[in-house]
Amino acid sequence: MLKKVFKKTKIAVISSVLAMPLLAQADDIQYGITAPELNAQTYILMDYNSGAVLAALNPDQRQYPASLTKMMTSYVVGDALKQGKIHNTDLVTIGESSWGKNFPGSSKMFLNLNQQVSVSDLNRGIIVVSGNDACVAMAEHISGSEQNFIDAMNKYAAQFGLKNTHFTTVHGLDDDNQYSSSRDMAIIGAHIIRDLPEEYKIYAEKDFTFNKIKQPNRNGLLWDKSINVDGMKTGHTDKAGYNLVASATGNGNMRLISVVMGVPTYKGREVESKKLLQWGFANFETFKALEAGKAVSEQSVYYGNSGKVQLGVLQDAFITLPKGRQADVKARYELEQKYLQAPLAKGQVVGQVVYQLEGKDIAKVNLQVMEEVSEGGFFGKAWDWLVLTVKSLFG
Structure with a gap:
């Protein structure tokens, strides 16, 4: 009673x-359970269903998001699909700005000039192989220009109540005016899972082949059978370090979202994320209160x-x-x-x-x-x- x-x-x-x-605004939660030590500049562990923050270090510190930016790009794309503004079968003609040759040394899906590519393939190019070229092509297809699409990204950031996020690119290459935080990235991840379940399914795909080039998903935890990770996104630039947002299920219907940012090594972001997720499942449980x-x-x-x-x-x-x-x-x-x-x-x-x-x-x-x-x-x-x-x- x-x-x-x-x-x-x-x-x-x-x-x-x-x-x-x-x-949840839980910077100083004290459950009396010691969180693991992580080699990251900032991290957060959030329960998806309750919004509870189980562990955090500098969760509101502004960081270079790198390709974690593509989670918001994906949200705008997924919402446009959900609303029927675009369709998976639509064909997009690749122009000069989204040509793969414009992104030397960075991740791409290798789009060719004047090639016609489906929205479905471009979406996988964004989510699975982190293609910068795919981001530009979709931005121009949906909004007419990159800037209009970026404005939509920032509009969603405001709607989500994100206090430490601002986008200036559709792909995440470093810009001094582009930033996010581990807390804000966890919230973006939760919105993708909740609002766009069909979009989220793509995050679990382990590879994508386009133009006869097969590329793996860079989220190595998708292959780890000791933990049930089914998404989300990696990111890396020289300024950002190595970033990873991961989501996993366990303990019945419990789902956790972890974010690590500023990890010094490629493999380290997986090690630190797994450590955080396993600690959460080992020490907590989520139940329906009402x-x-x-x-x-x-x-x-x-x-x-x-x-x-x-x-x-x-x-x-x-x-x-x-x-x-x-x-x-x-x-x-x-x-x-x-x-x-x-x-x-x-x-x-x-x-x-x-x-x-x-x-x-x-x-x-x-x-x-x-x-x-x-x-x-x-x-x-x-x-x-x-x-x-x-x-x-x-x-």
Whole structure:
């Protein structure tokens, strides 16, 4: 049974639901479990379902993202496919700007001038073999120019609430005004997995052949049978070092996203990522705290066409805990206002469910209105005014 508390103050968030407006902000989480030492300038380990940050080092430090940039390029492409703006069978004519010869010494899918290439192949050229030429070709096909496409990338970054990310290229080659952070990259990864499941499937493909040239996916963890990694993206430049975003499943339906940036060696980014993911699965578990559509509380509503409203969540809500501690968690809910007043929209956030372990708040989930409540008639509203006036007199 949830304990009710009336409060109108902010609560420290340790985990939350990524799909909701409030994301996990967990720089200083202390679970009492020592994280592994990693040879990286910055890293983060995030639970996909709850948004809980299990371990982090300098997670908001701005870094050169290198080809991790292509995750946002991929998001723009995948969203255009999802909306029907483009189709996998569309043919793109390769122009001067996307010709493979324009990218000497960097990763590419070896596009030829005036060649016609399908959107499907170009998308794999971006995701699987990290082709800079493919990024430019898709950007021009979707947005008319690279700059228009970059503007779309930054628009999504703003929508995702990314505070330390700005793109100036579609491919990730170093630019002093282009940066991201391990936290922001984890959030981009989560959005790809959640919003674009068909796009995410491509991240698991181990190789891609184009123009009779077969290239492997540079994410070596896809071949590691000791851990179930099914994506995401590598990156490297001289300024960035070696970067890797990886996502893996385990412990039932648990999914973790790791990001390591600024690792000194090619193989090291895989070693450090695997170390982080295995540590997470060994020490934590994620469970469904609230079920979508299932009310956790019924509250009185004033000035409405209904006197009661049910509160809950419209999407399943998850929390992440140290292994074996689920039975020790306590929960309470806190309403933003002591008395709910119409009108109330379906999905409107009116409070939080707060989870506590060992006397500390460890997670928060937004409490939502389960159905719309419109304003009531004149006489009903007058009566409710009288009721609330009396209640206020007696505290």
